Amino acid sequence: xxxxxxxxxxxxxxxxxxxxxxxxxxxxxxxxxxxxxxxxxxxxxxxxxxxxxxxxxxxxxxxxxxxxxxxxxxxxxxxxxxxxxxxxxxxxxxxxxxxxxxxxxxxxxxxxxxxxxxxxxxxxxxxxxxxxxxxxxxxxxxxxxxxxxxxxxxxxxxxxxxxxxxxxxxxxxxxxxxxxxxxxxxxxxxxxxxxxxxxxxxxxxxxxxxxxxxxxxxxxxxxxxxxxxxxxxxxxxxxxxxxxxxxxxxxxxxxxxxxxxxxxxxxxxxxxxxxxxxxxxxxxxxxxxxxxxxxxxxxxxxxxxxxxxxxxxxxxxxxxxxxxxxxxxxxxxxxxxxxxxxxxxxxxxxxxxxxxxxxxxxxxxxxxxxxxxxxxxxxxxxxxxxxxxxxxxxxxxxxxxxxxxxxxxxxxxx
Amino acid sequence: xxxxxxxxxxxxxxxxxxxxxxxxxxxxxxxxxxxxxxxxxxxxxxxxxxxxxxxxxxxxxxxxxxxxxxxxxxxxxxxxxxxxxxxxxxxxxxxxxxxxxxxxxxxxxxxxxxxxxxxxxxxxxxxxxxxxxxxxxxxxxxxxxxxxxxxxxxxxxxxxxxxxxxxxxxxxxxxxxxxxxxxxxxxxxxxxxxxxxxxxxxxxxxxxxxxxxxxxxxxxxxxxxxxxxxxx
Numbered sequence: 303x304x305x306x307x308x309x310x311x312x313x314x315x316x317x318x319x320x321x322x323x324x325x326x327x328x329x330x331x332x333x334x335x336x337x338x339x340x341x342x343x344x345x346x347x348x349x350x351x352x353x354x355x356x357x358x359x360x361x362x363x364x365x366x367x368x369x370x371x372x373x374x375x376x377x378x379x380x381x382x383x384x385x386x387x388x389x390x391x392x393x394x395x396x397x398x399x400x401x402x403x404x405x406x407x408x409x410x411x412x413x414x415x416x417x418x419x420x421x422x423x424x425x426x427x428x429x430x431x432x433x434x435x436x437x438x439x440x441x442x443x444x445x446x447x448x449x450x451x452x453x454x455x456x457x458x459x460x461x462x463x464x465x466x467x468x469x470x471x472x473x474x475x476x477x478x479x480x481x482x483x484x485x486x487x488x489x490x491x492x493x494x495x496x497x498x499x500x501x502x503x504x505x506x507x508x509x510x511x512x513x514x515x516x517x518x519x520x521x522x523x524x525x526x527x528x529x530x531x532x533x534x535x536x537x538x539x540x541x542x543x544x545x546x547x548x549x550x551x552x553x554x555x556x557x558x559x560x561x562x563x564x565x566x567x568x569x570x571x572x573x574x575x576x577x578x579x580x581x582x583x584x585x586x587x588x589x590x591x592x593x594x595x596x597x598x599x600x601x602x603x604x605x606x607x608x609x610x611x612x613x614x615x616x617x618x619x620x621x622x623x624x625x626x627x628x629x630x631x632x633x634x635x636x637x638x639x640x641x642x643x644x645x646x647x648x649x650x651x652x653x654x655x656x657x658x659x660x661x662x663x664x665x666x667x668x669x670x671x672x673x674x675x676x677x678x679x680x681x682x683x684x685x686x687x688x689x690x691x692x693x694x695x696x697x698x699x700x701x702x703x704x705x706x707x708x709x710x711x712x713x714x715x716x
Numbered sequence: 717x718x719x720x721x722x723x724x725x726x727x728x729x730x731x732x733x734x735x736x737x738x739x740x741x742x743x744x745x746x747x748x749x750x751x752x753x754x755x756x757x758x759x760x761x762x763x764x765x766x767x768x769x770x771x772x773x774x775x776x777x778x779x780x781x782x783x784x785x786x787x788x789x790x791x792x793x794x795x796x797x798x799x800x801x802x803x804x805x806x807x808x809x810x811x812x813x814x815x816x817x818x819x820x821x822x823x824x825x826x827x828x829x830x831x832x833x834x835x836x837x838x839x840x841x842x843x844x845x846x847x848x849x850x851x852x853x854x855x856x857x858x859x860x861x862x863x864x865x866x867x868x869x870x871x872x873x874x875x876x877x878x879x880x881x882x883x884x885x886x887x888x889x890x891x892x893x894x895x896x897x898x899x900x901x902x903x904x905x906x907x908x909x910x911x912x913x914x915x916x917x918x919x920x921x922x923x924x925x926x927x928x929x930x931x932x933x934x935x936x937x938x939x940x941x942x943x944x945x946x947x948x
Binding site: 310 | 814
């Protein structure tokens with residue numbers, strides 16, 4: 303117990319000694335640590351920004367191709383046509399049996415006409431089942447996504463994208479706005495939500511309207527197999543994707559004649575190696591590389607300044623040795639000064655990176671349209687602090703070696 | 717038993733042409749606990765080398781130093797550092813206070829290397845010692861804001877704060893005017909007697925040397941007793 307107390311006392315005394323030394327020489331230390339702090343901010347910021355940008359890219363890819371693991375299910379005859387109603391009927395019991403919670407159809411159909419204050423608006427249509435929103439991370443900007451209750455309502459519920467919403471006069475969702483749909487049959491639908499637009503061009507697009515599949519099939523003209531299709535998607539655990547795909551393919555195929563080919567394919571970005579996020583890794587590594595060079599230069603500057611001031615320190619070290627500091631204590635003390643200083647700079651650097659990445663403008667720039675913003679990566683902060691402490695230890699070793707070679711009386715009489 | 721005993725101590729160094737240079741030769745000295753001894757000598761007489769040896773900062777090339785009943789040759793480097801920190805207090809000519817640090821912070825320095833009890837009570841112990849040397853009102857003053865006499869009193873407080881058995885004073889009045897030097901020397905003498913510490917003063921000032929119980933002269937590396945009246 304006593305030995306533990308003595309060891310703790312030695313550590314505390316060394317840290318206090320280092321801190322006092324830094325305090326006494328704050329101007330010199332501050333100047334030499336600016337570079338370290340900025341480099342740590344750059345490294346931490348690059349790692350954290352990379353993770354946010356990666357999430358943004360991944361979400362974008364997942365909106366297009368699905369989350370890991372997404373399976374598409376089709377059954378085409380040898381003429382290339384399919385019967386989506388029959389497929390849905392045959393797939394339903396399989397989905398229940400295999401316990402697949404997320405499954406949705408997506409109809410790639412004809413445009414839909416909406417009545418707007420400016421006249422008839424021909425919008426793109428996206429007919430989906432309620433699970434589609436979660437499966438594709440559809441970012442709802444206002445209001446809400448479809449629920450299963452919407453499927454039972456007499457009046458159809460729709461969501462519109464931002465472009466269509468603006469074209470409709472940006473009605474307040476709190477007032478339960480409605481829109482008249484002109485189609486094979488006309489109906490009045492309630493706008494329950496607004497989603498971010500996937501189409502950046504307002505000039506060429508009047509926007510997109512999201513409907514539930516059954517509502518769409520009722521309102522829109524009959525599907526033309528040459529221009530329309532109904533795709534069915536399943537979102538399954540990544541580790542079970544392959545086995546489930548094989549099982550569903552086999553069971554469905556057994557229910558169709560040989561002229562119909564059942565396809566169950568995985569098509570999310572993770573299935574083909576991570577997509578654009580892989581390219582980002584190289585950018586991230588490049589940024590970390592540049593920041594590391596800055597850090598190296600800052601460390602060299604720290605060593606340089608410490609060595610230059612060693613003339614001043616020789617006397618002080620001599621005094622400490624005369625009053626009982628062992629060689630080991632002097633070595634650890636000088637290294638600790640450097641470590642305490644760079645750790646302090648590291649904390650400031652990490653804080654700068656955190657503040658910069660919390661800035662809404664920066665978030666908008668690197669994580670545009672992100673649905674699930676990742677928290678500031680703790681790993682990046684830990685890496686930043688470890689790098690700072692490591693640099694401090696390395697930068698402190700050379701001056702510490704000089705310090706332990708000091709001859710006490712000569713140093714004191716210096 | 718003497719606190720410190722030098723028996724036939726010699727110290728020589730090798731010159732670049734590999735020939736030996738004898739700095740000290742055949743030095744015998746015994747200092748008892750609480751005793752005051754002064755050593756006078758000109759520049760180049762070997763005072764610094766003797767100070768290194770007395771302060772356990774160096775080892776003799778011949779002879780033996782016995783510290784508190786134990787031969788120095790049996791000490792490891794760490795043992796020497798620890799014994800020095802625990803049992804020896806230094807007072808220097810140029811005070812050697814740490815600049816930018818307050819009188820209290822300077823006095824605390826030796827307590828950073830003491831055991832747990834004294835480390836955690838360091839502020840209380842150092843404050844009491846500064847009050848003892850008459851600087852209770854100047855705890856927060858840095859050396860830049862203290863007079864020469866006050867700085868040397870801080871140095872004395874620092875030397876005594878761990879309760880050493882031996883105080884080594886190297887030209888303690890060398891940077892002070894005569895009157896201040898005399899006051900500082902009286903203080904050093906009084907405080908060391910009150911704490912029971914032995915005091916070895918190395919000086920070239922016969923008046924300072926005369927304050928000691930015994931006086932020695934170091935000349936060309938040899939130490940010889942000096943009659944008090946002849947210290948000059």
